[in-house]
Amino acid sequence: MTQASRTEEERSAAQVRPVLQRLLEAIQPREFAVRLWTGETLDPELGCPARFTLVLNHPGALGRMLWPPSDLTVGEAFVRGDFDIEGDLIAAFSLSENFTYRPFGWREGLRLLHALRKTARATPSTPLGREAVRLHGAHHSKLRDQAAVRYHYDVGNDFYALWLDRRMVYSCAYFPTGSETLETAQEAKLEHICRKLRLQPGDRLLDIGCGWGGLLTYAAERYGVQAVGVTLSPSQVEWARARIAELGLADRCRVELTDYRDLDEKPFDKLVSVGMFEHVGAA
Numbered sequence: 001m002t003q004a005s006r007t008e009e010e011r012s013a014a015q016v017r018p019v020l021q022r023l024l025e026a027i028q029p030r031e032f033a034v035r036l037w038t039g040e041t042l043d044p045e046l047g048c049p050a051r052f053t054l055v056l057n058h059p060g061a062l063g064r065m066l067w068p069p070s071d072l073t074v075g076e077a078f079v080r081g082d083f084d085i086e087g088d089l090i091a092a093f094s095l096s097e098n099f100t101y102r103p104f105g106w107r108e109g110l111r112l113l114h115a116l117r118k119t120a121r122a123t124p125s126t127p128l129g130r131e132a133v134r135l136h137g138a139h140h141s142k143l144r145d146q147a148a149v150r151y152h153y154d155v156g157n158d159f160y161a162l163w164l165d166r167r168m169v170y171s172c173a174y175f176p177t178g179s180e181t182l183e184t185a186q187e188a189k190l191e192h193i194c195r196k197l198r199l200q201p202g203d204r205l206l207d208i209g210c211g212w213g214g215l216l217t218y219a220a221e222r223y224g225v226q227a228v229g230v231t232l233s234p235s236q237v238e239w240a241r242a243r244i245a246e247l248g249l250a251d252r253c254r255v256e257l258t259d260y261r262d263l264d265e266k267p268f269d270k271l272v273s274v275g276m277f278e279h280v281g282a283a
Contacts, residue, residue: 012059013038019112020062027098031091037061052087054095063116071096140280142259146232153233157212167214168239171275190218193272199223203269206230208260209276213240213253220252225270229255230263 013036024030024042033050034042037058044050056062061082065074074096077083085092133151137144153160160168165186173185174192193215199205201224207215210229213236219225231237240255256263 010038013040015115016056016059016062019115022112023062032087050087051091052085052089054092055084055086057081057083065095067113067117069113142261145259145279149232150234154235157235157239160212165214167218168212168243169214170211186214187218190215191222193274194219194223197270197272199225199270202226204228204267205270205272206263206265206268208271208273210236210240210255212236213243213255215272215274216240216253216255217244217247217249220249221247225252227253228265228268229253230258230260231255232257232259 030045033053064077064082169186174189203225207229216227244253
């Protein structure tokens, strides 16, 4: 490293250090260390062992962790490589809450964020891969919702199969004891839903936002219902229909590529929507 580079690193560290120290003061007790890109280390609070070390990889790292203010910002900064974690990764999850919900007045908060944004802008950004989707049209219009769903899900069923269970259930699983596998936890969740719906043989069940159809096939197999699911993702429809045929459930299950607002069906006995209604917005 040249003398000029070393001087620039020290200058950038001098800019970030006061803001970092102010943020760290608000975290009590602080059970982690921080290492700057210069190699300088800030030890944890006196008497606290370091459960992990937050490694800031460049002068703009802290700014990228905090701006824009969002629950996603810290995670995206990690994926981008702005910072690393050495040690207990689970314990480090608290960073998002610690850095997102800061107990400062709005004047001080603005001053700190302004200082961090300057350093973040001065550091070249590493792309995250695909950029965030750019949506157009009225909020929750049919075309806008369709674009959002397809951007998220139509990236290849093989990708989702790498980390979902065999039924391709995308919503959170149910771990009643904590010792379940992903497969058994997802089955426990599906069973829990079916029991809450009080499904009976012959019931007509509608699943709004059915994904890859895991709940549909489970309910048809275990409870003998006539199940219809709707999704806006062609990839999900393709996979779900193939799975329904494979299980021999074509006479009891059906997945349609349509907006739920356009569904034209005879009445249903039960309606379910798992992990979708929170995206609908106000009617």
